[in-house]
Amino acid sequence: MLTSSNTTATRAAPSPVDDYARIEEAIAFLRARRGDQPGLQELADHLRLSATHTQRLFSRWAGISPKRFVQYLTVEHAKRRMAETGDLLSLAHDSGLSGPGRLHDLFVNLEAMSPGEYRRAAQDVAVAYGVAPTPFGMALVAYTSRGICHLSFRGVEPDTPLRAQLTASWPAAALSRDDAAAAELLAQVFGQCAPPPGGLSLWVSGTNFQVQVWRALLRVPRGGLLSYRQLAHLVGQPRAARAVGTAMARNPIACLIPCHRVLRESGEFGTYHWGSERKMALCAWEAAARDAAAGTAPSAEEIAAG
Structure with a gap:
């Protein structure tokens, strides 16, 4: 049952994790009802919210209306963005550039180790880590003096502790936990505060092909989308779409x-x-951010109108 306005006024603001849980629930509902195209009231009923509070949820989380959010999840939008991104990356390649203009993207530096180097380095490396809320739920980020080495969410196995994912990758590392530092770093990752002047550094280990795929992914701008085939072309292995998928899984x-x-x-x-x-x-969140940066985001009045 909806509470009175006085009670609502004194209630603490929803946390990012609470908002994301509702967003994820909304996506699952929209996927299950894709053929029906449920309206705002049906979505609100499923989320156990009023239509007004559902509008506020999406506006607070991504700056868009539920209607615009649903549009970002359509096959038609995905295909259009894949075509646009492919053309943009092809143009950058033909011009001899490493990637398209990234004025509104976070600058990321990637340093890679071979598996052999990783085994030697991991023997005595100090890895700091922490768990903190993000716009996409609780996340664990880990880092060394050379850069971020791990970032994960609770995934398809939600009962698996986040730390278990980290120790599987760094079994011999000396781990120390600092949730406050992790929260600050994750705020930089998700644009809630400014990153360092030189951008964020990543320190990863992988085969030459895996690293090649990961570097190619860094060229895909925020709000851009690619198919596996397009990514395979981008790394110069047009017939390796399946191998590209395997590299991404790592x-x-x-x-x-x-x-x-x-x-x-x-x-x-x-x-x-x-x-x-x-x-x-x-x-969808990145598409909204891209449109906001390009000046094509909906106005507050448009959001309120759904």
């Missing part, structure tokens, strides 16, 4: 190495290590 750093921006050729979002709903949420 990605140790969610979001910053943006494997969520790669979709099926059909425009379907497909699977994601940290959950299909999270992949869709990431893509």
Whole structure:
């Protein structure tokens, strides 16, 4: 039952994690009812909110209306963005540039080790880590003096502790926990505060092909989408779409190495290590941010109108 306005006024503001849980629930509902195209009131009823509070939820979380959010999740939008991104990257390649203009993107530096170097370095490396809320739920970020080495969410196995994912990758490292420092770092990752002047550094280990795929992903701009085939072309291996998918599955750093921006050729979002709903949420959130940066985001009046 809806509470009175006085009670609502004294209630604490929803946390980012609470908002994301509702967004994920909304995506799951919209996926299940895709053929019906449920309206705002049906979505609000499913979320156990009023239509007004549902509007506020999406506006608070992504700056858009539920209607615009649903548009970002359509196959038609995905196909259009894949075509646009492919053309943009092809133009950058033909011009001899490393990637398209990234004025509104977070600058990321990637340093890679071979598996042999990793085994030697991991013997006595100090890894600090922490868990903190983000716009996409609780996340764990880990870092060394050379850069971020791990970023993960609770995925398809939500009962697996986040630290277990880290220790599987760094079994011999000396781990120390600092949630406050992690919260500050994650705020930089998700644009809630300014990153360092030189951008964020990543420190990863992978085969030459895996690193090649990860570097190619860094060229895909925020709000951009690619198919597996397009990504294979981007790394110079046009027949290696399946191998590209395998390399993406080995990605140790969610979001910053943006494997969520790669979709099926059909425009379907497909699977994601940290959950299909999270992949869709990431893509819609980034599409909204891209449109806001380009000046094409809806006005407050348009959001209120749905």
